[in-house]
Amino acid sequence: MSGRMRKAFPVVAGALAFALAGVGQAAEPIKIGSFLAVTGPAAFLGDPEKKTLELYVEKINAEGGVLGHPLELVLYDTGTSAKNAVTYVKRLLEQDEVDAIVGGTTTGETMAVIKLVEKAERPFISLAGASVIIDPVKKWVFKTPHTDRMAVEKVYADMKKEGITEIGLIGGSGGFDKSCLKNAEELAGSYGLTIKAAEQYGKGDTDMTPQLTKIRNAGVEAVLFCGFGAASAIVTKNYAQLGIEGRLYHNHGSCSKRFIEGAGEAAEGVRLPCAALVVADQLPEDDPQREVGLAYIKAYEEAYGEDVSTFGGHAYDALFLLVDAMERAGTADPAKVRDALEQTRNFIGVDGIFNMSPEDHLGLGPEAFKMLEVRGGTWKYLY
Amino acid sequence: MAEFLQFLFSGLTVGAIYALIALGFSLIYNASHLINFAQGEFVMIGGMATVFLAAAGIELPLAALLAVLLAVAVAIAIERLGIAPAKGASVVGLIIVTIGASILIRGLAGIVWDRNFHSLPAISGEEPLVVMGATLLPQSLWIFGVTGLTALLLWFFFAKTLWGKAMMAAAYNPLAAQLVGIDTRRVVLVSFALAGALGALAGVLITPLAPTHFQVGVMLGLKGFAAAIVGGLGSGLGAIVGGLVIGIAEAMAAGYLASAYKDAVAFVIILLFLVLWPSGLFGLRGIERV
Incomplete structure (x- = not known):
């Protein structure tokens, strides 16, 4: 190195460092990692979640970002595989060095990565349903969707209100169905209900009249259906065919127009608990969830030209819970954001009003569900 | 009695659908001695294509015909x-x-159509008929009728027409059939075409009762296969009887036994038949099976 250069070097290096620091400060993004089942069997859940996250990260950045930093979304498609979820979460934590994670479309994917997230100490908001994710509480893990247990509680409260005491259960053999049936059996006593018959059907079954005949002959005043998908339409049609008296209740798995289309006229009179988003336009003017829901529906439908689903709503709440926590913490520091998340109070999301605590990392009560009834081929908001 | 009759109606309806699917298995088995595990996908195509063609504004009967094609x-x-x-x-x-x-077709259906479930309107409405305290949907009568008519037509085709006889000959002894001038490759092709039509017909008929989706062919295909095994692979009458046996056994098991075991019934029956009576109820023992 020549003498002149040696003298100039510190000056140049200093200027360079200053310039870099300046640039860095203005553009240093907050990195939000995500892993979703955009393809594979759970694609109908993961696809609206991905679209929601991308839409709102863009919107937030257009409005100046969070704490003056833009958000950067690092998103991987797991193909609905828990194994891929583990690989991608490792990459998010070690390679991409994200500040927080929003994702985990299914319970399987979520449970598979909890150990990694806990070890890396990054806030993680899951979009999956089961209560095992937050019960028992894990320090770094939160979630937004209602649990299946809450759905059963909502249905049972309605039955109690109607003076019903003897009920029947019918469900499938899948994980969702079994969890719902288990909750239904555990909770019945505390609502003064007696289960006179509990029947199951198999995967891919096309007719459930034998099971429903047994339930009818057991003498029940109402029936709770624990399942989802094509079976929701078959059970409802068979129920109407057999002319069973007493109301048919569904769980929140049927909160989709597909159910009404599939079951047709047989769906009339079915009652079920759904997220407020499903009936946002029917909520009373003073319901705080009305405005949030309508704004989300409008933004999503304008951007993608397709109907919103409650699944995208879980991603919406997760993203804004995180943004809210970062703003209250005044930093993206993982430990401080985690503490702020746990202190979330009266956060109005599309899934309900969140009040988190060290004992409750979901923060929704049964009132987050709205009771609906199918009338005239569409949803009717009851309460 | 009303209860028994209700279970029977359920079993017959589902069984008739299994029978149509089993007929497809048997046709292809006869012509080529192979089991076509894509049979269930024809059922899916029948239902899904009808739904999407009807949604595109095509009249339902024409949509169903196009779906079968x-x-x-x-x-x-x-x-x-x-x-x-x-x-x-x-x-x-x-x-x-x-x-x-079958995996390819299922994947394509999920992409080209969608992953939601869809229904079709029933042919003669959804007002159930009451028979001695049990209820039966008009759609079930359509399923019985179409399955019965199809079975008769197939019987006529194989017993009375030259083409049908040629196919039977090729099934019994491909070499001898070739020697007398039967194009055995065409026979395999025709058997696939017929099996496709039968599967799709089952799909069109069942969709008003049980919504269709891109994965609907998996279980229906397996149940149809079970029916074909029980009836004896390669036997048309066996496929019909096998379908009804599986359907009724499932309904009775769901009705009288613990319903959680219902799903296993079809597969327990297959296992029993494979071990104790591998040629099935109507299978020909004389034919060498590979």
Whole structure:
């Protein structure tokens, strides 16, 4: 190195460092990692979640970002595989060095990565349903969707209100169905209900009249259906065919127009608990969830030209819970954001009003569900 | 009695659908001694294509006809692109080709159509008929009628027409059939086309009762296969009886036994038959089976 250069070097290096620091400060993004089942069997859940996250990260950045930093979304498609979820979460934590994670479309994917997230100490908001994710509480893990247990509680409260005491259960053999049936059996006593018959059907079954005949002959005043998908339409049609008296209740798995289309006229009179988003336009003017829901529906439908689903709503709440926590913490520091998340109070999301605590990392009560009834081929908001 | 009758109606309806699917298995088995595991996908194509064509504004009967033709085209494509080029491969190899085809078709259906479930309006409405305290939907009568008529037509085709007799001859002894001038490759092709049509017909008929979706063919295909085994692979009458036996057994098991075991019934029956009576109720013991 020549003498002149040696003298100039510190000056140049200093200027360079200053310039870099300046640039860095203005553009240093907050990195939000995500892993979703955009393809594979759970694609109908993961696809609206991905679209929601991308839409709102863009919107937030257009409005100046969070704490003056833009958000950067690092998103991987797991193909609905828990194994891929583990690989991608490792990459998010070690390679991409994200500040927080929003994702985990299914319970399987979520449970598979909890150990990694806990070890890396990054806030993680899951979009999956089961209560095992937050019960028992894990320090770094939160979630937004209602649990299946809450759905059963909502249905049972309605039955109690109607003076019903003897009920029947019918469900499938899948994980969702079994969890719902288990909750239904555990909770019945505390609502003064007696289960006179509990029947199951198999995967891919096309007719459930034998099971429903047994339930009818057991003498029940109402029936709770624990399942989802094509079976929701078959059970409802068979129920109407057999002319069973007493109301048919569904769980929140049927909160989709597909159910009404599939079951047709047989769906009339079915009652079920759904997220407020499903009936946002029917909520009373003073319901705080009305405005949030309508704004989300409008933004999503304008951007993608397709109907919103409650699944995208879980991603919406997760993203804004995180943004809210970062703003209250005044930093993206993982430990401080985690503490702020746990202190979330009266956060109005599309899934309900969140009040988190060290004992409750979901923060929704049964009132987050709205009771609906199918009338005239569409949803009717009851309460 | 009303209870028994209700279970019976359920079993007969579902069983008639299984029978149509089983007929497809038997036709292809007769012509080529292979089990076509893409049979369930024809059922899916029948239902899904009708739904999407009807949604595009095509009249329902025409949509159903086009859906059946689409399934026939897919079946012919499987034979031309998958089975025929692999001439000389072992039967097991060809069966694996059909499994591959079924996965491909299912994947394409999920992308080209969608992953939601869809229903069709019932042909004669949804007002149930009451028979001695049990209820029966008019759609079930349509299913009985169409399955019965199809069985009769197939019987006529194989027993009375030259083409049908040629196909039977090729099934019994391909070499001898070839020697008397029967184009055995055409026979395999025609059997695939017929099996495609039968599967799609089952799909069109069942969709008003049980919504269709891109994965609906998996379980229906397996139940149809079970029916074909019980009736005796290769026997038309066996396929019909086998379908009804499986359907009624499932309904009775769901009705009188713990319903959680219902799903296992079809497979327990298959196992029993494979071990104790491998040629099935109506299978021909004389034919060498590979």
